[in-house]
Structures are given as C-alpha cells and as structure tokens.
Amino acid sequence: MDAFSHLQAGLRAVLEANAPGSTVEHVVVALPSFSMGETLLAHYATRLPSLEHRYLLGALQVGRTPGAHVVLVTSGPPSGDVLDYYSRLASPDDPDDARRRISCLVVPDASPRGVAAKLLDRPDLLGELRERIGGRPALVEPWNVTEDEVSVALALGAPLNGTHPALWSLGFKSAGRRLFTEAGVPVPSGVEDVHDREQAAAAVALIRRIRPHLDRVVLKQDNSGAGDGNWVVSTRDEDGRRVPRSRLGTDAFGVVPDWFAADLAAGGVVEELLRGRRVSSPSAQVDIRPGGEVRVLATHEQVLGGPNGQVFTGCRFPAEDAYAPELARHAAAVGVRLAGAGAVGRVAVDFVAVRRRGTWSVHGLELNLRKGGTTHPFTALRHLVPGVYDPGRGWVTHADGLPRCYRSSDTVEDPAWVGLPPGRVIEAVAGAGLAFDHGTGTGVVLHMLSALERDGRFGVTAIAPTPAEADEMYAAVPSALAGQRGTSMARAAARRSPSGSAASASRIRW
Incomplete structure (x- = not known):
C-alpha cells in the first residue's frame, strides 16, 4: 500500500467525527484549490481569493458540530467583519465560540495557480498548518484533487475527501459521455475524443446524418469547468442553409478563438445543442462515501449566461418537480459506476431537460469529480436549516417538516x-x-x-x-x-x- 492509500484508509473515521452533533475534537482543512488548466485559471486570476472565500460557507458547520475546527486555506485574507458574520450565522447564541473555531491560513500569492500549489511553495506555512491541527484527527476538503492536493494531504498527514487524481480523467467530457451510456443515462447525439477543427467538422457531419434538422452544436473541451470550456457554433449560414461539409471546418468553426482551438488539442466533444419549447440546465450533487455508499444530496436548476449561454452564473434549488426524481435516479446510477471505479467525495452531474409536446426528456451532459458551483449554496442550506433531501419534495427540514x-x-x-x-x-x-x-x-x-x-x-x-x-x-x-x-x-x-x-x-x- 502506498503512502496516500494508507492515509486514505483513515478517511472514514474522520468523516464520522465530522458528523453533526459530534463532540470529537477534529480539524477540517478547507482547500478550495482550483487546480485547472492554465487558460481557465488565467481568466479568473484576479478573482481567485474571492472565489476561495465562497467556502467560508462550509465553516457554518461549527454551529452543528461542536468538535469541529475549520481552517480555510486562501491566497487572500477575508476581513474581520466577514469572519464575524459567519460566526454569528453559525452560532447566534455563542458567536465567540464559533469565531474561535473558524480561522484562515493565508498564502500571500497572487499568481494564477491553485492555492494547493502555492502552499507547497511555503513549507513554513505547511508547518504552521500542522501546528494548528496539533495531532487531532483531520481531513482535507478539496475543491478538486490533483497531485498538488495529494502532496498537501501527505504533508499534513490528513486524508482527502476526494477522488485520487489517477481517476481524474473519468470526469472528462468524453469519458463522461461513455459512462452515462454505460449507466443507462440518455445523452444528446455527439462524438467524443475530438482534437481539432477537422475532427470537429467530421463529427458535425456524422451528427447531421442522425439529426437532419441540426442547427447548432456545442464544442466542449474535455478538461474544463464553469462552462468556460464550452463553445456554441452554428452549422447553418445566415440564411439558415446547412454549411457544406467541405466548409464546416472553416466557416462554422471560424468563430472559435485561437486559445480554444489550442486547448481542444487535449481532447473534447462535439454535441448536439438540444432545442424544444422549454430547455433547462439542471444538475445533481452526489456524495460517494468510503466503502462505496452513494448519496444524492440535491438537484438544482443552473442559471447560465455568458456570450454562449454556457457559463454558470447561479442556481435555483430544487430542480423542477416534473423531472427531479429522474435526475436523482440517473445521478445515483452514475455515482454507483464511479464508486465502483474507486471515486470518493463529491461529484457534480449536469443534465439538459427539454420539453416537447408536453413531455420533459432528460439527457446527461457531463460529470465533474469535484465540487461545483452549486456546492456552496447547498452547504449554507444544510448547515443553517438542517433537513434531508427528498427528490419528490425537495429539502424537508427537521425543525418543521x-x-x-x-x-x-x-x-x-x-x-x-x-x-x-x-x-x-x-x-x-x-x-x-x-x-x-x-x-x-x-x-x-x-x-x-x-x-x-x-x-x-x-x-x-x-x-x-x-x-x-x-x-x-x-x-x-x-x-x-x-x-x-x-x-x-x-x-x-x-x-x-x-x-x-x-x-x-x-x-x-x-
């Protein structure tokens, strides 16, 4: 057994200590390290500290778990009044106690890198974090897991509540489509493992044979997030006529920027952009526990924007009653497949729901072996209004049902x-x-x-x-x-x- 596998063997025990009501003293290291591609990180470089601060909502757990201490690792400090605000939210009757159990470790580095990589450059701060843990049970709650997050966990001697980076490619767009199919989840017409414009054009030609009325497609980079790796392109000219196969590579994909085409070389998907009287973008959160237990935590309606209508900007909870139970079933089936492959921790599963002739149909779009944009608002809900998710009813509170x-x-x-x-x-x-x-x-x-x-x-x-x-x-x-x-x-x-x-x-x- 290698060092990381040995470390991960202790994850179950720390998760049990981190359950609501637990008085066992333990430390949760919140590590919102956005370890993604250079293009995506460069786009969000100046926003990274504030994006990291979203995970202060996870510190609200100190109000429900008396033994929990939360340390947020961040590249920029939140203000004192922000920390006081979360302390009052977590424990309005004793905010001073909550404040003692919420702290930040600041890694002062403005470079466009995940905070795990920045922390590894500072052995002094790693040492300080070990001192804060002080020999108590601890776990690392990452945003995603790469070799950087593994190295931090090994340096701290604390297991990671996340999937081993060797399985990271299971969350790529191409692999995700294949896994959906294996799990019995419908997917839009599409082609995986596309690497350049010529292959993308060939994929469109193939999809058009299946869908003669094809209007637009989505070109997706395999390894991307927040919709920034998606690009919608038209397969018809301004007069609505189909672009000839010989010109698809230049005409239809001429609008794709150079950086996108360069990143596509690592792989991607071309997929039909589904249309209907109503179209929505629901998602589901899944948690995979050590040992393979799969729990569907929530379903959401994602609110998308940006120039292509593909960028996540917010969400509504829960998803539409008409298809939320179906989302939950599909998400559970995906979770079982991932658990069988060895995945652990949070999984975000994205869908598209289309209403035609009075009936909704749901298709799987992509999965992410990490936390997502719906994680932090759901974290606020479950810590401030304890309850349970019911696919047929939404969030049912313990207090009033x-x-x-x-x-x-x-x-x-x-x-x-x-x-x-x-x-x-x-x-x-x-x-x-x-x-x-x-x-x-x-x-x-x-x-x-x-x-x-x-x-x-x-x-x-x-x-x-x-x-x-x-x-x-x-x-x-x-x-x-x-x-x-x-x-x-x-x-x-x-x-x-x-x-x-x-x-x-x-x-x-x-």
Missing part, C-alpha cells in the same frame, strides 16, 4: 459598489429585513464579499419556503443597497460632479 428553496448567485454587482466595505453590505441587508433568521429558517446569506473591492460584486443565497419567495427575496437585495457607494465610485463621482453624486443602476447578472 416543511420545504425550503433558494435562489443563489455569485454575480450580484454594481459599479457603484466597488470598494464598498463588506460590513456595510451586511448591515444594509439586515436593515432591509432580509438577513437570515434562524427562527424561521429563511433569509439571505451572503458570500464572496471580498469581491466588492475588485469589481463591486458579491454572492447571495436567498432561502425561503417557496421558489417564488426565494426569487423575490433575491431580487430585493440590490434595492437594499440603494444609495450605497464604494470608495472607488465615490472618488470617480466627485471628479464628475461638484455635488459628488452619481447615478448608477444596480443589476443582477444571471
């Missing part, structure tokens, strides 16, 4: 808020009566507040009894900040106007 829903996004923003202190946002939301209320199990939970400094952005999860109420609460957040001005906008406004005032309309980017 009634459902809870939410609307969440990482992209509530306004240029006027650039430089706005997080504390003022927290106060404004509370002043508008929107703050989370433990008594009712409803309200707004904030995250990613450090992004205010860079681009006037923060995250919101609005928890309510019904989807309509969650949407209404979510939409009320920008109004709660009406009139708020950050330092950068205030200085710009002062230069423009003798009165120092400036008008700016807030927006929520979906």
Whole structure:
C-alpha cells in the first residue's frame, strides 16, 4: 500500500467525527484549490481569493458540530467583519465560540495557480498548518484533487475527501459521455475524443446524418469547468442553409478563438445543442462515501449566461418537480459506476431537460469529480436549516417538516459598489429585513464579499419556503443597497460632479 492509500484508509473515521452533533475534537482543512488548466485559471486570476472565500460557507458547520475546527486555506485574507458574520450565522447564541473555531491560513500569492500549489511553495506555512491541527484527527476538503492536493494531504498527514487524481480523467467530457451510456443515462447525439477543427467538422457531419434538422452544436473541451470550456457554433449560414461539409471546418468553426482551438488539442466533444419549447440546465450533487455508499444530496436548476449561454452564473434549488426524481435516479446510477471505479467525495452531474409536446426528456451532459458551483449554496442550506433531501419534495427540514428553496448567485454587482466595505453590505441587508433568521429558517446569506473591492460584486443565497419567495427575496437585495457607494465610485463621482453624486443602476447578472 502506498503512502496516500494508507492515509486514505483513515478517511472514514474522520468523516464520522465530522458528523453533526459530534463532540470529537477534529480539524477540517478547507482547500478550495482550483487546480485547472492554465487558460481557465488565467481568466479568473484576479478573482481567485474571492472565489476561495465562497467556502467560508462550509465553516457554518461549527454551529452543528461542536468538535469541529475549520481552517480555510486562501491566497487572500477575508476581513474581520466577514469572519464575524459567519460566526454569528453559525452560532447566534455563542458567536465567540464559533469565531474561535473558524480561522484562515493565508498564502500571500497572487499568481494564477491553485492555492494547493502555492502552499507547497511555503513549507513554513505547511508547518504552521500542522501546528494548528496539533495531532487531532483531520481531513482535507478539496475543491478538486490533483497531485498538488495529494502532496498537501501527505504533508499534513490528513486524508482527502476526494477522488485520487489517477481517476481524474473519468470526469472528462468524453469519458463522461461513455459512462452515462454505460449507466443507462440518455445523452444528446455527439462524438467524443475530438482534437481539432477537422475532427470537429467530421463529427458535425456524422451528427447531421442522425439529426437532419441540426442547427447548432456545442464544442466542449474535455478538461474544463464553469462552462468556460464550452463553445456554441452554428452549422447553418445566415440564411439558415446547412454549411457544406467541405466548409464546416472553416466557416462554422471560424468563430472559435485561437486559445480554444489550442486547448481542444487535449481532447473534447462535439454535441448536439438540444432545442424544444422549454430547455433547462439542471444538475445533481452526489456524495460517494468510503466503502462505496452513494448519496444524492440535491438537484438544482443552473442559471447560465455568458456570450454562449454556457457559463454558470447561479442556481435555483430544487430542480423542477416534473423531472427531479429522474435526475436523482440517473445521478445515483452514475455515482454507483464511479464508486465502483474507486471515486470518493463529491461529484457534480449536469443534465439538459427539454420539453416537447408536453413531455420533459432528460439527457446527461457531463460529470465533474469535484465540487461545483452549486456546492456552496447547498452547504449554507444544510448547515443553517438542517433537513434531508427528498427528490419528490425537495429539502424537508427537521425543525418543521416543511420545504425550503433558494435562489443563489455569485454575480450580484454594481459599479457603484466597488470598494464598498463588506460590513456595510451586511448591515444594509439586515436593515432591509432580509438577513437570515434562524427562527424561521429563511433569509439571505451572503458570500464572496471580498469581491466588492475588485469589481463591486458579491454572492447571495436567498432561502425561503417557496421558489417564488426565494426569487423575490433575491431580487430585493440590490434595492437594499440603494444609495450605497464604494470608495472607488465615490472618488470617480466627485471628479464628475461638484455635488459628488452619481447615478448608477444596480443589476443582477444571471
């Protein structure tokens, strides 16, 4: 047995110590290390610290698990008022105790790399983290697992709640399509293992023979995330005529940028873009425990945006009643296959749901052997409103047996808020009566507040009894900040106007 396998043998015991109600002293090292391709990391380089701070929502577990201590490893420090905010959320009756059990280890490095790689460059900080663990049981909760995360775990002597990097390619788009098929999950017409424009053109020609009315396809890089590795291309010209096979490689794929074509050399998929009277993008979260137990944790409706409508910007929980049970069945079947291959930890499974002639059909799109964009809002829900997921009812609370829903996004923003202190946002939301209320199990939970400094952005999860109420609460957040001005906008406004005032309309980017 190699060193990592020996380390992983202790994962089950630490997970048991980390169960709600446990008084066993233990440490959870939150390691939101986005160990992805260079292109993707370069795109998000300046946002990495705020994206890492989303996982402070995981620190809310200290309110339910008295023995838990959470250390967030991050490349930029959250402010003190943000840590105080999460401490009050976690334990409103004893926030001081929660604050003692929530801490950060800051690795001051602004390079576009995962924080695990940055930590490995700092043996002094690794030593400090070992001292904080202090011989207590510990586990590492990663975003994804590469050799860097394994090296951190070995250096700490703490098992990883994630899949061994040797299995990482199981989550690639091509491998995912094959696994869906093996698990009996329908997939759109498509071709795997595409590496260049010529192969992509040949794939389109093949799909057109199966789907004569094909209009658009999605070109997907095998190893990508957040929809940034997806590109929608048309297979018809401006007059709606099919682009001839001889010109598909140049005409239809001429809009694909050079960086995308270069990254595609590592492999990808061409897939039919399904159409119907209604189309949605649901997903499911699966947890695979040591020993192979598979649990479907939640289903969501993803909110997509960006130039191609493929970039994740937020979500709604739960997924539509009409197909949520089907999503859960498919996700469980995928989880069983992955567990059989040795996968452990979180898995995110993405689907497309299409309504035609009054009937919904569900197709598997891709799977990710890691946490995803729906992980942190669901984490807030399960720690603040304990309950259980029922595919037929959604989240059923332990306290009152009634459902809870939410609307969440990482992209509530306004240029006027650039430089706005997080504390003022927290106060404004509370002043508008929107703050989370433990008594009712409803309200707004904030995250990613450090992004205010860079681009006037923060995250919101609005928890309510019904989807309509969650949407209404979510939409009320920008109004709660009406009139708020950050330092950068205030200085710009002062230069423009003798009165120092400036008008700016807030927006929520979906």
